[in-house]
Every structure is written in C-alpha cells, then in structure tokens.
C-alpha cells in the first residue's frame with residue numbers, strides 16, 4: 001500500500017499592530033517579533049493533505065441502484081457508457097437550498113443509501129495519514145473516523161463552485177474526497193486557506209499512476225474548495241465527513257500523543273517565556289492577542305446560548321498549541337470575540353466580548369450597538385477610530401487603545417450585515433464582524449501569571465495626551481515648537497499625577513473589574 005501525502009509549507013505574514021502607549025511601535029515590534037515568528041512556525045503546515053493510494057481492483061466495485069434495479073460497476077474497467085449510466089442514476093447535486101445555489105454545482109449526486117463500495121478509508125490506513133498531516137485536535141490519542149456522505153459524478157462541463165462543507169457536528173474536523181480511477185481531464189480540486197492555495201489535479205495524478213490507484217484529498221472544515229470544470233471523461237468522487245472519535249472497524253490503530261507540532265511548540269513556548277521575562281515588555285502588564293488561524297462552527301442563532309469557552313476542546317493544531325503554551329506558563333488564556341462595528345462616516349469600534357452577541361442584528365444606531373455589546377455582553381471597547389474626526393481639524397482623532405498587544409491579527413469569523421441608524425434617524429448600511437481570538441492576561445514583570453498585577457496607566461496616559469493636545473491647540477497663535485514641547489511635558493507630568501489619583505475611577509468606568517475576581521471584565 002502506497003500512501004504519499006504531500007504537505008506544503010506556508011508562511012502567513014502578520015501585521016504587528018498598535019504600539020503600546022509608553023513604548024514606541026518599532027520597539028514593541030522588535031520585542032514581539034520572535035514570538036510572532038514562532039507562531040508562523042506553528043502554522044507552517046496547510047490544513048490539507050493530498051495523495052494517491054493503490055487499492056486492489058475488487059475493492060473498486062460499486063454497487064448502486066438505478067431505479068429499482070441493482071447494478072454493479074467495476075470502476076477500473078468501466079466504459080464511458082457505463083459511467084454515463086452511473087451519472088444518469090444520480091440526481092443533480094443541490095448545493096444550498098435555492099435554485100440559484102444549484103447553479104453552483106453541475107454534478108450528479110448519489111446518496112449513500114443508494115450505493116456501496118468495498119473499501120473503507122480506515123481499512124486503507126488513511127486515518128493515520130490524515131491524522132498526522134491535518135492540524136490535530138488536543139486529544140491526540142483519538143482517531144479519525146469517516147462517515148461516507150455521497151458519490152458525485154462530474155461529466156463533461158460539470159464543476160462545483162467554491163464552498164465550505166457545512167459542519168454536521170461540533171467534532172467534525174474536515175472532509176475527505178476520494179476520486180476513483182476513471183479517466184478525466186480537468187476537474188481539479190482547488191483548496192484555499194488564508195493566503196494559500198493548492199490545486200490537486202486528480203485526472204493528471206491518476207493518468208500517470210498504476211492501475212487501481214485512487215486520489216485522496218483531506219482538508220479541514222474551514223478550507224474553501226471547488227472542483228474546476230471537467231473537460232472530458234468522468235470524474236467520480238466519494239465524499240466523507242471526518243470526525244475525531246473511534247476509528248471504523250477497518251483500522252484500530254491508536255496514534256502516539258506526540259504531534260508534528262511538538263518542535264514548533266517548544267520554540268513558541270521558549271519565545272513566549274523569553275518575552276515574559278523581559279521587564280521592558282508590558283511593564284505594567286496587559287493583554288496579548290492571537291487571532292485564531294482556523295475558523296470554527298459558531299452559532300449565531302439568538303435562541304442558542306453559546307459559551308465561547310466550549311470551543312476550546314475543538315481548537316485545531318496551532319490554535320490549540322498557543323492556548324496550551326500560554327496556560328503552561330500559568331497565564332490566563334481564553335477565547336474572546338472581538339466585534340468590529342463600523343459605519344462609513346462614523347468610524348469603527350472594536351469591542352471585545354466573552355460571548356456571542358446574538359441580539360446584535362437588530363437595527364440600532366452605531367453607538368447603541370456599542371452600548372449593547374458593553375452592557376449586555378460585558379464588552380470592552382478596545383479600539384476606536386473615529387473617521388469623522390480625521391476631516392474635522394478641530395477635533396483630534398480618537399484612538400482608544402487598551403493593552404491588547406496583537407501577536408497575530410484578529411481574524412474575521414462571521415460577517416453579520418447590520419443596519420445602523422445615525423443620529424438623524426437615517427439608516428445606513430454598516431457592518432459588524434466577529435473575530436475569534438485567544439486573549440491572554442499578563443501581569444506586570446515578575447508576576448506575569450497574576451493578571452491582577454496589572455495597571456491601566458497606559459490608558460490614562462493616552463487620555464492625557466489627548467487632553468493636553470486639546471489644551472495646547474487653544475494657544476495656536478503663540479505656538480512655537482519649543483513651547484509646545486516644554487508645556488506638553490510639564491502639563492503631562494502634572495496631569496499624570498492627577499490622573500494617577502483618578503485612575504481607579506477610569507478603570508471602573510471602562511473595565512468594570514468584577515469584585516469577585518482579579519481579572520478585569522474584558
């Protein structure tokens with residue numbers, strides 16, 4: 001048995017964003033660069049694997065129903081006519097639920113109850129190959145199990161447009177497509193994730209392979225994929241859902257708990273430790289943010305309460321590795337959703353919440369949406385960019401930044417179309433996006449694992465800069481560079497003292513730390 005699985009390496013680039021107040025952007029960037037690079041190492045495997053596999057010819061018999069008639073087709077010897085008959089026994093694939101969606105796929109589909117085939121992917125040993133090549137789940141000792149879904153026949157001109165496979169369950173990790181050895185040209189499978197793309201041309205792979213070879217592609221559920229148009233022949237594929245769970249009866253292997261991520265994880269842990277040991281990094285403590293690499297099925301249904309932390313056991317590969325490494329350093333790490341609320345001229349807000357804001361879809365003014373997130377979902381505005389102020393020279397652009405230092409940028413999970421109403425009751429189309437991230441709470445140097453040893457001085461400090469620049473502007477007429485510099489320094493010092501005393505109030509106002517815990521209410 002010859003299983004050749006290829007993995008291509010990827011090096012996504014990360015924006016190192018938003019300098020911390022009190023530290024220049026480039027200094028912070030330099031400090032966190034090794035950790036960001038270590039994440040890149042964690043993510044250097046694409047969430048798919050492809051390859052070919054030789055099976056015995058008798059395992060390639062398909063038994064299927066054509067009307068009330070039972071048929072058997074020996075795939076390696078199938079003629080064009082026989083494959084046409086198989087296609088006729090299929091019904092059109094109805095991807096999606098409306099007529100328009102049908103146009104997204106021009107292929108014949110046969111439900112699993114109407115056919116059977118002799119081999120199982122588990123029996124062919126695919127479980128192990130997939131397990132070691134796909135980003136894994138935390139519970140590495142669990143095996144991959146397969147659920148056969150359907151058979152597709154793509155005749156000349158058939159295709160399947162870009163889509164994601166709908167997850168059937170929380171523990172569905174991805175899909176497996178097996179293309180059977182029937183001659184075809186075109187019909188390549190295109191896989192896309194982040195900025196990476198791969199073309200798996202089954203027609204080409206099988207043409208050059210020994211008789212009885214099948215082509216396999218397994219990919220994570222958040223991979224966009226499509227089947228390009230078939231130019232000639234028939235492309236016959238089987239689709240399976242992949243789950244973490246017991247293996248099917250064909251293969252009872254258990255896999256070692258070590259994963260291919262282990263070396264990269266060690267590098268990540270070391271970089272994290274080095275960063276935390278550096279007293280210049282977050283000298284007052286703060287929050288680290290990692291945008292998740294993978295997307296997860298999250299319900300936006302207002303009737304279902306969903307605790308984001310319930311997703312933790314299902315985190316894949318590098319996402320799970322980051323969370324584990326942070327926890328291993330004794331740091332509090334949890335999943336948060338950061339909503340981006342935006343409306344053209346009103347600007348943008350980033351509001352970080354512990355739970356999904358299922359009631360956010362109502363029409364409401366932008367400011368009310370922000371308030372809903374804060375009041376009903378314990379949200380914190382972590383960033384605000386008031387576009388209007390850019391054009392209004394009398395007001396300074398507000399940049400409301402807290403202690404979130406993004407090591408990898410936030411990632412969009414669920415675009416939610418949202419109508420906002422401006423102050424004059426005009427309805428304008430804005431948008432709200434949700435970004436799932438791992439947020440890690442970091443205490444001040446020496447007590448990194450204790451997030452209560454953290455202050456919000458940076459926040460007060462940026463307030464001071466804003467206030468003082470406003471005061472300065474009143475004296476426009478007499479402005480000189482030196483005067484500005486000196487007065488600014490003097491005023492900032494004085495105000496810094498005043499603000500220090502008021503700091504507690506500000507903290508309560510913006511962060512409302514819960515009295516029962518040391519952790520601020522993010």
Ligand SMILES: O=C(O)CCC(=O)C(=O)O
Nearest residue numbers: 152165177189227237239
């Ligand atoms: O036939 C294939 O290669 C892919 C089929 C597919 O993506 C699907 O059925 O969802």
Ligand SMILES: [Fe+2]
Nearest residue numbers: 163164165225
């Ligand atoms: Fe699919």
